[in-house]
Amino acid sequence: MAETAAPARVSGGSPAGRLGLCLLLLAGLAVLSCAIGVTQVSPLALFDDPRAAQLLLVSRIPRTLAVILTGATMAVAGVIMQLLVRNRFVEPGTTGTNEAAMLGLLGATLLAPAWPIFAKMLCAAVAALLGTLVFLALARRIPPQRPLLVPLVGLVYGGILAACASFVAFQADLLQYLAIWMSGEFSGVLSGRYELLWLAGVLAVLAYLVADQFTIAGLGEVASRSLGLRYRQVLGFGVVVVSLVSALVIVTVGVLPFVGLVVPNLVSRIMGDNLRESLPVVAATGAGLLLICDMLGRVLRAPYEIPAGTVFGLFGAALFLIMLLRRGAHG
Amino acid sequence: MANWTRLQLTAALVLGLVGAAAANDDRPETPLLDTARGAQAVPSQPQALVVLDVAAADTLAALDVPMAGLPSRLYVDYLNAEQAQATPVGTLFEPDFEAIALLGPDLIIAGGRSSAQVDALSEIAPTVDMTIWGADHVDIALSRLRSYGALMGRSAQAATLEAAFLAKLESTRAAVADRGRALIVMTNGPKVTTYGRESRFGWIHNALNLPEAVVEQPAAATAEAAEAAPHGEAISFEYIAEANPDWLIVVDRASAIGQDNQAAAATLDNPLVTGTEAWKKGQVIYLNSASIYIAGGGIQSMTATLEDILAGFARGG
Numbered sequence: 001m002a003e004t005a006a007p008a009r010v011s012g013g014s015p016a017g018r019l020g021l022c023l024l025l026l027a028g029l030a031v032l033s034c035a036i037g038v039t040q041v042s043p044l045a046l047f048d049d050p051r052a053a054q055l056l057l058v059s060r061i062p063r064t065l066a067v068i069l070t071g072a073t074m075a076v077a078g079v080i081m082q083l084l085v086r087n088r089f090v091e092p093g094t095t096g097t098n099e100a101a102m103l104g105l106l107g108a109t110l111l112a113p114a115w116p117i118f119a120k121m122l123c124a125a126v127a128a129l130l131g132t133l134v135f136l137a138l139a140r141r142i143p144p145q146r147p148l149l150v151p152l153v154g155l156v157y158g159g160i161l162a163a164c165a166s167f168v169a170f171q172a173d174l175l176q177y178l179a180i181w182m183s184g185e186f187s188g189v190l191s192g193r194y195e196l197l198w199l200a201g202v203l204a205v206l207a208y209l210v211a212d213q214f215t216i217a218g219l220g221e222v223a224s225r226s227l228g229l230r231y232r233q234v235l236g237f238g239v240v241v242v243s244l245v246s247a248l249v250i251v252t253v254g255v256l257p258f259v260g261l262v263v264p265n266l267v268s269r270i271m272g273d274n275l276r277e278s279l280p281v282v283a284a285t286g287a288g289l290l291l292i293c294d295m296l297g298r299v300l301r302a303p304y305e306i307p308a309g310t311v312f313g314l315f316g317a318a319l320f321l322i323m324l325l326r327r328g329a330h331g
Numbered sequence: 332m333a334n335w336t337r338l339q340l341t342a343a344l345v346l347g348l349v350g351a352a353a354a355n356d357d358r359p360e361t362p363l364l365d366t367a368r369g370a371q372a373v374p375s376q377p378q379a380l381v382v383l384d385v386a387a388a389d390t391l392a393a394l395d396v397p398m399a400g401l402p403s404r405l406y407v408d409y410l411n412a413e414q415a416q417a418t419p420v421g422t423l424f425e426p427d428f429e430a431i432a433l434l435g436p437d438l439i440i441a442g443g444r445s446s447a448q449v450d451a452l453s454e455i456a457p458t459v460d461m462t463i464w465g466a467d468h469v470d471i472a473l474s475r476l477r478s479y480g481a482l483m484g485r486s487a488q489a490a491t492l493e494a495a496f497l498a499k500l501e502s503t504r505a506a507v508a509d510r511g512r513a514l515i516v517m518t519n520g521p522k523v524t525t526y527g528r529e530s531r532f533g534w535i536h537n538a539l540n541l542p543e544a545v546v547e548q549p550a551a552a553t554a555e556a557a558e559a560a561p562h563g564e565a566i567s568f569e570y571i572a573e574a575n576p577d578w579l580i581v582v583d584r585a586s587a588i589g590q591d592n593q594a595a596a597a598t599l600d601n602p603l604v605t606g607t608e609a610w611k612k613g614q615v616i617y618l619n620s621a622s623i624y625i626a627g628g629g630i631q632s633m634t635a636t637l638e639d640i641l642a643g644f645a646r647g648g
Contacts, residue, residue: 037567037569038546038566038567038569038570038572038573039569039572039573051606054602054606055569055572055603058601058602058603059567059568059569059603060569063567173404176519176584177519177520177585180519180520180521180522185522185565187522187523187565187566187567188521188522188523188567188568188598190568190601190603192601193521193601298567303546303566303570303573304525304564304565304566304570305564305565305566305567306565307565
């Protein structure tokens with residue numbers, strides 16, 4: 001739990017209280033998510049109908065867990081990225097990280113199709129790491145007084161990487177295979193087919209353990225060095241976490257844009273940037289919002305599905321625009 | 332130089348007149364061809380054909396029509412002989428315009444994946460869009476067969492092929508009658524989509540009177556959406572469990588384009604699918620994916636698909 005001595009902020013409630021509220025809401029959403037699906041299952045049937053229990057164990061609970069893990073870890077990756085680049089508008093989707101991971105995955109699929117999924121994921125992670133480092137080198141050259149230029153450069157850079165991926169995929173007739181990774185969704189999730197995401201969860205917990213150092217790194221290289229932080233190591237660790245999380249999520253469920261962008265902004269407006277306090281709330285909020293989107297995707301065109309990434313894209317873009325505009329209004 | 336040009340012009344003119352006169356003698360009118368964009372005048376008995384649609388190439392090959400240009404990859408192995416003799420002219424989605432122009436075709440047959448290029452191709456030579464789409468799939472495919480037969484002066488051969496296909500259709504229809512409901516799914520890597528009556532594979536239901544295994548949906552009918560989605564409707568495995576089909580007809584998209592890293596059977600082998608009637612009775616039919624997915628509507632492809640279904644129903648319990 002977060003420090004209890006944290007000063008109360010304007011919007012009221014201690015960080016621990018907020019986290020408790022978030023977790024409670026998340027638990028409610030998770031239960032709801034387990035209740036939604038093509039098959040109608042009454043809670044009573046769980047006790048006497050083995051098919052209902054199987055459905056829950058094989059499909060609904062794994063899916064709910066996959067959504068929670070994805071939402072939470074993508075949000076955490078977003079917040080880390082934002083602190084390291086010192087820019088509110090970046091996330092793995094606006095730094096070329098996702099596109100680089102996709103290129104790595106594509107390369108592994110083409111050159112070594114027989115490799116196990118874990119090896120392919122590592123290729124994706126290494127590519128994501130390289131892609132992110134290139135972005136960081138690019139971002140360094142952008143003057144700090146032009147914050148909007150950072151995500152713009154990132155988007156252009158990501159676009160170039162995506163174009164490379166499309167070109168390669170087109171030559172190899174893999175365009176629609178690429179599309180599987182491009183649109184994040186959870187319809188294929190079953191027990192035994194999402195467990196890589198737990199690794200992403202572990203990484204997020206590791207990030208939480210060094211949350212204070214990320215907070216300090218967010219003050220910038222000079223300031224954090226003068227505070228005695230090993231800036232390079234923290235930066236390196238952050239980039240590795242972000243790359244691995246992105247690669248794991250893309251390999252298992254596909255790209256989910258906006259989660260890492262919207263959620264940290266939302267939470268930091270309320271709780272500020274002390275990661276030790278806010279990171280659990282960021283994770284819970286990311287999980288909750290993505291869960292809502294996945295449920296909407298299951299319900300809106302039932303019995304067919306709309307990808308959760310598509311729903312979040314709509315919802316997230318709107319939310320982000322509102323935040324941008326309100327920011328402008330407040331100067 | 333100027334003389335030479337004039338000579339060439341005259342020669343061309345004379346040849347053209349002779350050609351036109353010859354055409355007038357043998358075939359007094361330019362035939363009208365039924366295309367996806369309505370009836371269209373085309374040169375009669377075109378000699379050099381460029382074919383940019385696998386279904387069309389399939390049917391033309393069945394009619395023994397030589398093809399001068401074909402896409403560099405057709406994905407189906409039964410057209411290898413035709414492929415070897417033809418000049419490669421780019422891909423289905425992106426034709427190689429220079430190569431086509433060099434061939435100087437009398438007629439370009441596009442359709443399906445190349446239909447977006449029809450206007451651009453028309454600048455090179457007369458081009459027809461022979462896309463086969465929609466619920467009348469079999470009717471359109473057979474009308475294409477008759478059109479090609481008439482155009483190439485092989486109507487008798489076309490009639491023989493049509494009769495053979497209709498006989499196969501009839502025997503398949505008899506084989507599937509009263510054997511239960513079927514669900515058509517396509518696997519694409521780890522994900523699954525379903526194809527209903529209105530979809531590109533819907534003709535299997537319609538032409539064979541094969542009942543559909545569906546999950547009841549809310550009043551908001553999604554039929555038109557199902558038709559609009561060329562890759563089917565995304566579903567979860569729970570959908571398959573709930574629909575509980577007696578027959579599961581599977582198209583593996585990855586294997587249709589020669590990828591084999593996540594086979595359909597592996598994707599489907601999970602408790603939700605193995606609990607269905609279809610799986611328990613061994614009534615899962617894996618179609619030749621390249622045939623139905625790439626060459627859908629070709630007379631050979633449709634016959635092969637019927638044979639797959641026939642064999643599957645013969646094996647099933």
